[in-house]
Amino acid sequence: MNDDTIRLVTIGRIIRRRWRLLTILAVVGALVGYGTSLLFPPRYTTSASVLLPGAWEERELLTQTEIATSSVVLDHAADTLHWTGISGSDLRDEVGAKAADGNIIKISGTADTPERAQQLSDQVAQQFVTFAARLVDDNTDPEEAAQLEELQQMVVQTSRRITDLADSADPGQTVESVQTRTELEKLRTSLQEAITKLDQADPASNKANMVVMGPAARPTGEAPPTRMQLVVGGALLFFLLAVIGHLTAARMSRRLRTQPEIAAALGSALLGTVDVPGERTAHRPEDRGPWARIRRLIGVDVRWDIPAPQTSGDEAGRQIRYRRVCARLRDEVSAPRRLLVVVPDGDEIARRAAEQLVAVAESDPSPSSSSEGHPMLRVVGVSVSRPMVPDRGDESGALVVLSAGSWTAGELAGIAEACADADHEVVGIVLAGLVQARDTRSAGRPREAATPVLAVGYDAKGSSG
Structure with missing residues (x-):
């Protein structure tokens, strides 16, 4: 295409x-x-949220998500759940963790029931908080903690001493006394801010205080x-x-669709195109097998890769096309003679066109006194897989009738070679196209219903699908 x-x-x-x-x-x-x-059994997923207070960087949050799904946390969760045949390694594919906005770690768990999914998420979240707190405690230096606590006590004592000095200062309203009390208040404020910063800098006071934000919700639907x-x-x-x-x-597809390609494959000239009404015809005996019925049932007996048939004119207009082809055929041959009308097996459109062409040639032998009449035509079906044309006898030439887009160049070349082997010259090509017939029919319809007697039976098999 x-x-x-x-x-x-x-x-x-x-x-x-x-x-x-x-x-x-x-x-x-x-x-x-x-x-x-x-x-695959149904799966259910739910998640539990863990809040991390304090200031956390993005890389620190990613580290916490890795810790939440670590083997240590999953092993403790599996030991606590006591599920038969389920270990920490089995939970690795069932548990996930990701960082959300607001320093929140969402821990999701997947199981075969909603209850087990809820239990898994809650237990992993709890084990994560416990392990993170223990990890912070283990990494804290006892000597540094003691020094920090001693520093905090010294700051508290200094603040009290400043208060005492401010109270014992000259209670008068002299400039010196006011300046002294102001300086002491500034010093005390600075010490209080230092204490606050020390509390915030203490890892044991914030990052170890992770909180599970309630139990996981029980899932109501299956996981995708x-x-x-x-x-x-x-x-x-x-x-x-x-x-x-x-x-x-x-x-x-390598099927030929254009007129020059078809003419080149057959090695002959195109005499014209004819129209075939797209009426539903009775199926031949060859098309009534079980496979043919199945093909018709599922709709593959009709070609889809050809455009929808256009609406044709009346019957008289279609007959004019056939008569013109017969006239051109008469001009191609030197004298009236018998010709074979070669139709590829399975080309139902071409078969109907060939029969109509034979009927027109018989009904209109000579349109003028100078003409010696149309050639006598006989339709034969040729298999494209193993083409065989009857040997030359009464007939001395072949007219190939086919529809476009149904055959490859190799198949048409095989038909041309079969005609040459039988000593038949391909005198011309006729292309048949499917058209949509109008509902109204002409009253004076020509002898289309008269089916010519075929000397060689048409043994087409298959369809154009």
């Missing part, structure tokens, strides 16, 4: 003409998704992917794969 293959109109054409197949594949995908959900998500996802996946498969097959 050309670059228009991936246009939305092409996808719409696939959906319209292959909706049965796409529906069946979507149902199959939904069943596959349902079967997948049976192999849920059974419904798997069913819908399977149906959508199979639907998309079917559409992509149609587009890929169309892009890789």
